[in-house]
Amino acid sequence: MTSVTFQGVVKKFGEFIAVNDLNLEVRDKEFLVLLGPSGCGKTTTMRMVAGLEEVSAGDIFIGGDRVNDVLPKYRDVAMVFQSYALYPHFSVADNIGYPLKIRKVPEEKRRQMVMEVARRVELDRLLDRLPKELSGGQRQRVALARAIIRTPKVFLMDEPLSNLDAKLRVQMRAELKHLQHELQVTTIYVTHDQIEAMTLAHRVAVMSRGVIEQLGTPKEIYNNPRTLFVAGFIGSPPMNLIDGEVSDGAFTSAGGIKIGGLGHSNVADAVLGVRPEDAHLLPGGSGKANVTAPIYSVELTGESTLVTVRAGDSLFTLRADKSFVGDFDQMVNVSFAPERVFLFDRKSQNRVDF
Amino acid sequence: MPRGRTSIDIQRIGAYVTIAVALVITLFPVYWIAANSFKYDIDIFSIPPQWLPSNPTLKHYHAAFIERPFLIYALNSLIIAASTTLVSVVFGSMAGYALARFQYPGRWRYQISFWILSTRMMPPIVTIIPLYIAFNYLGMLNTKPAVIIAYTAFNLPFATWMMKSYFQDLPVELEEAAMVDGDTRWGAFLHVALPLARPGLAATAIFCLIISWNEFLLALVLTLTERSQTLPIGIAGRVTQYSTYWGEISAAGFTACIPIMIFAFIVQKHLVRGISFGAVKG
Numbered sequence: 001m002t003s004v005t006f007q008g009v010v011k012k013f014g015e016f017i018a019v020n021d022l023n024l025e026v027r028d029k030e031f032l033v034l035l036g037p038s039g040c041g042k043t044t045t046m047r048m049v050a051g052l053e054e055v056s057a058g059d060i061f062i063g064g065d066r067v068n069d070v071l072p073k074y075r076d077v078a079m080v081f082q083s084y085a086l087y088p089h090f091s092v093a094d095n096i097g098y099p100l101k102i103r104k105v106p107e108e109k110r111r112q113m114v115m116e117v118a119r120r121v122e123l124d125r126l127l128d129r130l131p132k133e134l135s136g137g138q139r140q141r142v143a144l145a146r147a148i149i150r151t152p153k154v155f156l157m158d159e160p161l162s163n164l165d166a167k168l169r170v171q172m173r174a175e176l177k178h179l180q181h182e183l184q185v186t187t188i189y190v191t192h193d194q195i196e197a198m199t200l201a202h203r204v205a206v207m208s209r210g211v212i213e214q215l216g217t218p219k220e221i222y223n224n225p226r227t228l229f230v231a232g233f234i235g236s237p238p239m240n241l242i243d244g245e246v247s248d249g250a251f252t253s254a255g256g257i258k259i260g261g262l263g264h265s266n267v268a269d270a271v272l273g274v275r276p277e278d279a280h281l282l283p284g285g286s287g288k289a290n291v292t293a294p295i296y297s298v299e300l301t302g303e304s305t306l307v308t309v310r311a312g313d314s315l316f317t318l319r320a321d322k323s324f325v326g327d328f329d330q331m332v333n334v335s336f337a338p339e340r341v342f343l344f345d346r347k348s349q350n351r352v353d354f
Numbered sequence: 355m356p357r358g359r360t361s362i363d364i365q366r367i368g369a370y371v372t373i374a375v376a377l378v379i380t381l382f383p384v385y386w387i388a389a390n391s392f393k394y395d396i397d398i399f400s401i402p403p404q405w406l407p408s409n410p411t412l413k414h415y416h417a418a419f420i421e422r423p424f425l426i427y428a429l430n431s432l433i434i435a436a437s438t439t440l441v442s443v444v445f446g447s448m449a450g451y452a453l454a455r456f457q458y459p460g461r462w463r464y465q466i467s468f469w470i471l472s473t474r475m476m477p478p479i480v481t482i483i484p485l486y487i488a489f490n491y492l493g494m495l496n497t498k499p500a501v502i503i504a505y506t507a508f509n510l511p512f513a514t515w516m517m518k519s520y521f522q523d524l525p526v527e528l529e530e531a532a533m534v535d536g537d538t539r540w541g542a543f544l545h546v547a548l549p550l551a552r553p554g555l556a557a558t559a560i561f562c563l564i565i566s567w568n569e570f571l572l573a574l575v576l577t578l579t580e581r582s583q584t585l586p587i588g589i590a591g592r593v594t595q596y597s598t599y600w601g602e603i604s605a606a607g608f609t610a611c612i613p614i615m616i617f618a619f620i621v622q623k624h625l626v627r628g629i630s631f632g633a634v635k636g
């Protein structure tokens with residue numbers, strides 16, 4: 001039973017507050033992803049769990065034990081650093097076996113376990129190499145192997161895939177997910193890549209400027225964003241966020257986008273959120289359109305076509321069928337799925353329910 | 355592109371000529387001492403100069419190392435320089451590591467390393483009388499430990515600063531990884547930081563060895579007996595009121611160069627930087 005609990009955790013660097021009043025429980029065997037833009041405090045949070053950074057206030061519990069004052073070596077966590085942090089003067093085998101060597105595991109047993117783990121991450125032919133003789137992907141796997149050679153209470157992974165090329169990243173993503181399922185170890189995974197977060201996580205904690213904006217399953221985060229930040233951060237291409245005004249449940253933007261049926265809300269500084277896949281092109285001169293506007297650009301991505309239209313000053317992207325053919329400046333009618341639009345208050349940055 | 359080619363050749367020739375001139379300037383005295391040490395007195399001053407001894411002899415080596423106590427001086431130098439170097443490197447790297455990695459509270463953070471270096475800001479001669487009195491009081495004049503302590507006091511600040519800058523260049527994450535992997539701070543220092551700072555250790559060791567091997571002033575004041583004196587003092591002793599024994603000076607001087615050269619030769623391969631490549635991705 002290893003949960004990780006943050007209770008009112010604060011981290012200050014001088015006057016600067018990197019993590020502000022963090023409350024979070026990572027459940028036993030859970031794959032939790034901390035997602036947020038660069039500089040929002042993800043690494044700092046992770047380093048506090050590892051014991052590499054002292055907390056300024058609050059408590060951290062690992063498996064029920066308060067660890068604020070526990071040295072890293074006694075916390076029994078394994079960490080994959082963003083930079084991998086391989087020991088440059090050790091061979092691959094010695095790198096992977098280092099946690100065992102420190103724990104005085106006999107040489108014979110150690111060699112056997114290193115071999116086993118190395119085979120699992122396909123490094124068994126490279127055991128005698130030095131880190132500098134490896135490619136980025138291989139180094140990443142050494143770092144991973146060093147973490148999984150023992151069964152720690154918690155895995156901490158700090159953007160482990162961020163320096164791999166796109167293809168390898170997708171492959172390693174699946175491997176990581178499978179590995180965590182197999183090992184059943186509580187995992188905190190940090191990334192700024194929302195696709196990684198969506199694909200890997202049991203639950204995602206979206207962070208911004210040192211606070212958790214929203215915590216939930218990938219589905220909840222995607223389908224039910226609670227703040228403007230979460231709405232704009234998740235999704236690729238991101239959600240369209242259109243400034244306008246709502247009076248008695250009818251939204252109007254300066255660019256001529258109109259949509260009704262938003263309950264009876266009144267918001268002076270409103271933001272309408274529509275995901276690209278929830279906006280549709282209407283054939284012909286249909287009167288049901290929420291906006292009629294010229295095409296700004298058309299991009300075929302393969303599985304679909306991204307159509308950007310210009311409504312007044314603002315651009316707006318929707319996902320159309322891959323068979324769609326359109327020309328620059330051609331006028332199109334766009335309608336939104338009414339049950340799939342979101343309304344936010346610009347001032348409070350929060351969702352307005354209707 | 356014949357023109358571009360020529361200018362590269364000229365650059366290269368220029369570089370070689372510069373190196374050659376520098377080598378001649380630095381190596382000529384060594385060569386001249388070596389040559390003179392094998393000459394009879396009369397040949398040392400012959401004009402035109404004898405570039406190589408026409409009539410080589412080991413007479414001066416016999417005089418210095420058999421008739422006079424230069425063997426003892428050499429041994430003293432060796433013990434003193436080696437001990438000083440060892441102590442300075444061991445404690446210098448520990449102190450340097452602490453300064454590189456830990457934050458000291460309040461105003462100490464900025465001042466402690468400055469204080470350490472400030473001990474080297476006064477000329478050594480200023481400390482000689484206090485040192486003499488202190489060692490006299492302790493009954494340690496004319497002993498090797500006295501010289502070793504005095505030398506260490508002067509070498510340790512430099513060793514600390516040199517090692518501090520080497521440790522600061524190492525990525526902290528390697529030691530952090532070691533600690534998360536289950537090591538103590540001390541273990542991370544021994545297993546990770548220290549091996550990676552090997553070029554720094556080598557440079558610091560050579561530096562301390564050369565300084566203490568060649569030191570003259572402190573040794574002159576703190577030692578008066580043959581049994582405790584070092585090579586530089588012994589050599590200077592051959593400049594007497596009545597005569598200067600150039601042959602013996604050359605023989606002892608040339609011999610004194612050799613251990614340092616051997617040490618530098620052994621250590622130089624560790625001076626090469628670049629072992630930390632591949633530590634972090636890039």
Ligand SMILES: Nc1ncnc2c1ncn2[C@@H]1O[C@H](COP(=O)(O)OP(=O)(O)O)[C@@H](O)[C@H]1O
Nearest residue numbers: 013016018036037038039040041042043044045
């Ligand atoms: N040792 C430190 N001293 C001062 N500021 C720091 C330190 N470490 C991190 N920060 C600051 O804290 C904020 C969060 O950093 P970090 O946790 O590394 O962000 P992330 O991993 O989300 O990109 C950043 O603004 C960063 O500049």
Ligand SMILES: [Mg+2]
Nearest residue numbers: 042043044082
């Ligand atoms: Mg980070």
